[in-house]
Amino acid sequence: MFAALARLSLVTRIIIAIVLGIAVAIFFPEFASNLSIFGEVFIKALKSVAPILVFVLVLASIANFSVGGGHSAKIKPIMAMYGIGMFLSALTAVFASILFPTTLLLNVPADAALQPPGSLTEIFKNLILSFVANPVTAISEANFIGILTWSVALGLAFRHASDSSKLFLNDAAAAVNFVIRTVISLAPLGIFGLVAVTFAQVGLSTLASYGQLLAVLIGTMLFVALVINPIMVAFVTRKNPFPLVLKCLRESGITAFFTRSSAANIPVNLDLAKRLGVPESTASVAIPLGAAINMAGASVTITVLTLATVHTLGIQVDFLTMVIVSIVATISACGASGVAGGSLLLIPVACGLFNISSDIAMQVVAIGMVISVLQDSTETALNSSTDVLFTVAVDQAPTK
Template identity: 80%
Template sequence: MFSAFMRLSLVQRIIIAIILGIFVAIVFPSATPYLSLLGELFIKALKSVAPILVFVLVLSSIANFKIGGNNAYVKPIMVMYGLGMFLAALSAVIASKIFPSTLLLDLPANTTLLAPDSLAQILKNLVLSFVSNPISAISEANFIGILAWSVALGLAFRHSSETTKLFLTDAAEAVNKVIRLVISFAPFGIFGLVAVTFADSGMQTLVSYGHLLAVLLGSMAFVALVINPVMVAVVTRSNPYPLVFQCLRESGITAFFTRSSAANIPVNLDLAKRLGIPESTASVAIPLGAAINMAGASVTITVLSLAAVHTLGIPVDFTTMLILSVVATISACGASGVAGGSLLLIPVACGLFGISTDVAMQVVAIGMVISVLQDSTETALNSSTDVLFTAAVDRGLK
């Protein structure tokens, strides 16, 4: 039975784990204290690998990043990618403020956190985090510092030898294998977390998860059906919805079930060819988009981070919202190489509010529970937007 269970897809195993966790919480509530160890081990494993993952992955991605030719087309496409992710994060901030989510977290006693009271304080905290010693940043899980050092070293390594770049690629792949191993045990951790949470909170858990999922999926739908069409209309000066719906239908549906932007590249290339996009443009822009164009990821990072912020009672002003949108956009660019996608980059955004890694990893674990729908919808938005923006720029320039 165990072998048959492990042969199932990760989504199927997570669904089974959620059902079993609820069943145990209802029928055997006295057993849940013993099952809490499974959830604690899973969160601890995520906490231990996340810092080195962000550092190595972003460093390797920047060091090996290549644009290629046809820059006249690629540059405006990259601008649309970046702007689209920022607007997606900003819309998620607004949605989270209008419909705030509350999470059921295991918080230390007397936990009180306050947001910085001014722009000067925010910038001071960011600068101090940026210049943190890289070893200290990794050991203390200072994700802002980790991100800063990985970007700086990645830019420096762009001028290194091909052998060095190959080593960085191999290092990133090695870390990814460790992450995939940890994620493969997610169903067991989720089983323990769901059992304990339902035993403690009952139906309140379903309400909390349902509300969070509604905000996430609603924000992604708003990006796909409002923000992206407006951007396409500005570029093409025409009705954007025929192109938007075609990309969602022919690219988004496939990506929803494959849950991989990289695996959906052939589908997007074929669609780009039928849309009349030159191969020289599509062959660069679409693989590039699969690596860095992550509007859905920026929504996920923003919504889950602000859910933790609201749960902890941290006040957030407009300036902090804008900075969070920028941080979520930058973080989302690194989400494609992470097994588990955007979820493991949530601590980067949480670090902006001084939220501890322990709490941030509990938020990641909650994200794993709802990832059955969240990750599929996120990938559908990410991948369909790749070919949508590429086609929009091509038509606009023509």
């Protein structure tokens, strides 16, 4: 039986875990509490690996990025589209969160210190103090803003290091990816325990809550794919964007939906870019770079789940603060892992703006894993199809 389960995809196993967890909660509610250990261990494992994951992957990505003079003329506008697209995606998620506020089911300690930021000045003060935190302390305390700062700074410094040092960083990133894949492979067991306990405690009302959360997430990503991206492509190419947009969604988005990995979809995107006339010198840099840092779907996930957490905890924020959340989500999304569920581990970065504890933030990550069957697949489809879409758009842009 275990061998048969191991042969199933992660998505299938998560679906089975959710169904079994609901069944246990309905038919054996008195037994469900005994299963909490599975969910607790899974959340603990996520909390342990997330800081190292962000630090190593961002450091290695920046240290090994090099653009030759032959393609820099097109790489720069592609990178600009990546950044603008992620920010607009996060901003779209802000409006969606305002229009459809979502409440999560969180286990908030009675003595939790949840002080909303008093002013914009206080937010910037917290940001600055987080930026200059000791790197060891930042990792040990899961201060993701400090972790991002140090990983970027060291990544820039390592760009001048020897090739052997950069190779070591790549090997370290691969090793961390292996660890996170191992942790995420345990997701079905952890989700089984989480679902069983949650549904036994609150009943089937959880379905409605997750249903709204999924609707906001997927609806926002579809809006980005079918409205925001076409507008950007039309601005760059000066022609009807939908033939290109739909082709990228069909030939890149569908495969990414099922592989749930932007990295795994790189060969598909390179082949599509080649067939659409993009020079290999441009595609070979832009497509892998996009798989590492172009995460429009991740910025949507981070923003929506963070603001849902803020709404659940009753923290009042103004629109300007939400724009800042969009900026943080955009920056954080660049550090999302290339494996399934990577963006969820960046949620604590944005939650840190509101002094939300790591324990609560990782509960939100666990909720994200429960809905990741659809959320992460849709997110990856948006991320990966946008890589090749923006690359082709810049290549097809009329010359001045």
